[in-house]
Amino acid sequence: MKKLLMGMLTSVLLVGVLAACGTSEKEGSTGNGAGNGEKKVLKMGTSADYPPFEFIETAKSDEIQGFDVDLAKAIGKKLGYEIQVQDIDFNGLVPALENGQVDLVLSGMTPTAERKKTVDFSDTYYTAKHMIVTNKDSKIETPEDLKGKTVGVQLASIQDGLATDFVKKDHINMKIEKRNRIPELVQEMNAGRFDAAIIEDTVAKGYLDDNKELAGHVIESGAEDAGSAIAFQKGSELTEKFNAELKKMQENGELEKLVVKWFGDGETK
Known part of the structure; x- marks a missing residue:
């Protein structure tokens, strides 16, 4: 009788453990947004x-x-x-x-x-629109003013492609420098290594507020809105x-x- 009771108790405990494991896996499952649980x-x-x-x-x-x-x-x-x-x-x-x-x-x-x-x-x-960001005393306001200048853009951004189009299609001879992050473009301008950068206007405004030596000019023509x-x-x-x-x-x-x-x-x- 004792052996029978022990066997039944072990079976019940085993079923409970397996059920608990199944619940844990179900609740924690995720991946591609297709979790099987509530979350x-x-x-x-x-x-x-x-x-x-x-x-x-x-x-x-x-x-x-x-x-x-x-x-x-x-x-x-x-x-x-x-x-x-x-x-x-x-x-x-x-x-x-x-x-x-x-x-x-x-x-x-x-x-x-x-x-x-x-x-x-x-x-x-x-x-949004594109903006040329530069030092206030640079006299750079339009894409044509970028001739002979070093211009920064964010790598793989729409502004990266825009700058390339200025060179290839509009024949604006400028040197394009690419960086991974927007703050790097601003740092390079502040250090005098970039003459200008092309940045989305909404984003550029925040950096202009924090850098009073910089000015921004919206590119009105020759570029589609971003x-x-x-x-x-x-x-x-x-x-x-x-x-x-x-x-x-x-x-x-x-x-x-x-x-x-x-x-x-x-x-x-």
Whole structure:
């Protein structure tokens, strides 16, 4: 009888342990946003050097914040996803998406024809212009003024391509220098190694506020506006889902509220 009772007790305990293990695995499972438990996680890639889209206020915390982060988390919440943000150099974002390191990219990224070859994009959620940033006494205001100058751009950015077009298509003979992060461009200008940099106007304004010796001039012609969209893996079902929620936010004013919060003018450009 004792052996029978011990055998029954062991069986009950074994079933309980297996059930507990199964529950733990189920609740903790994630990957490509397709967790089997209640908690679904999406990994978002961004280059956190692009205020107010994404940045880190190092004096306060290591948390990545900004317009793109708020937008991703707002849509993620509506769809039942937790958004985990990873800081990656801008030129590494598309490769990170392609190899599955992240599920989506929000980083003020423009959906160019070249990028569309390897990743899918949502509808555009914000549009800005390009700006030439230079020292106030440089007398550089237009692309033509960049002839013979050393001009900085962020590697793999839309401004990188724009500067190349100025050289090849418009025959503006200038030296293009590329850096991974926007602050590096500003540092190079402050050190006198760059004559100018081409940066998105919304982002440039923040650096101009902090660097009173610099001036900015919007490029009015010869360049398409820089539209920002969310990037996904080719064929991802997330593209359609995020587009649907993005459209709702545009219609009900939620997107406008985020614009006001981070850009302050209450108008998308």
